[in-house]
Amino acid sequence: MERVNPPRSRRQERAPAEPGRLPLLPAPPPYRMPADPGALLAAAFAEPAVPEQPPSPPPARPGPLRHPPEVYRELEAIYRGVDRAIAALGPRCERRGLCCDFDRVDHVLYASQLEIDYVRDHVPPARYLLPSGNACPFLHQGQCTARAVRMLGCRTYFCQQGWEALGAEIYERALGRLKALAARHGLGWRYAPALELLREESS
Ligand code: SF4
Numbered sequence: 259m260e261r262v263n264p265p266r267s268r269r270q271e272r273a274p275a276e277p278g279r280l281p282l283l284p285a286p287p288p289y290r291m292p293a294d295p296g297a298l299l300a301a302a303f304a305e306p307a308v309p310e311q312p313p314s315p316p317p318a319r320p321g322p323l324r325h326p327p328e329v330y331r332e333l334e335a336i337y338r339g340v341d342r343a344i345a346a347l348g349p350r351c352e353r354r355g356l357c358c359d360f361d362r363v364d365h366v367l368y369a370s371q372l373e374i375d376y377v378r379d380h381v382p383p384a385r386y387l388l389p390s391g392n393a394c395p396f397l398h399q400g401q402c403t404a405r406a407v408r409m410l411g412c413r414t415y416f417c418q419q420g421w422e423a424l425g426a427e428i429y430e431r432a433l434g435r436l437k438a439l440a441a442r443h444g445l446g447w448r449y450a451p452a453l454e455l456l457r458e459e460s461s
Pocket of ligand 1: 409
């Protein structure tokens with residue numbers, strides 16, 4: 259069934275946490291905004307003078323990928339821009355793994371179908387179809403086991419107070435590029451809770 263795009267937040271907040279639920283705190287100290295975040299962002303998203311061609315992750319299985327390799331190379335280039343922006347702006351992660359256990363933080367992770375296809379083509383199904391409640395199936399002992407291929411929302415979310423606006427800015431820029439990529443290759447566009455999309459293949 260086709261869905262209308264929900265708001266484009268990586269972690270769409272649900273109802274406030276009930277009493278007794280684990281709060282996100284203790285959180286890292288507030289984010290310290292650099293002097294000119296706009297310039298850092300623009301530089302991070304600029305095309306490199308010499309195109310980067312780092313190796314792509316190996317496919318998870320033999321046989322054709324869900325999309326041509328050039329689509330995935332473009333997706334990886336978008337992710338690299340995001341990762342450069344994050345590195346330049348310096349939000350801090352304490353690696354507590356809380357934000358990937360969605361019931362604990364009352365968030366929903368959204369992703370596009372293209373991002374999920376990329377994950378499925380590079381991670382064996384046994385890793386993402388494991389029953390995991392409402393936690394991301396890639397979360398293991400507080401660590402992400404799909405880090406190289408993780409979704410846009412995973413790359414931009416940090417729980418530091420004061421990071422939200424910059425994180426949203428990076429997310430929106432990259433999401434626009436993802437949509438343009440999908441349109442350019444005639445892929446259509448679908449955007450839904452990531453766990454829902456990951457589990458669809460098993461039904
Ligand atoms: S893919 Fe990795 S970073 Fe993203 S929600 Fe899952 S465990 Fe967390």
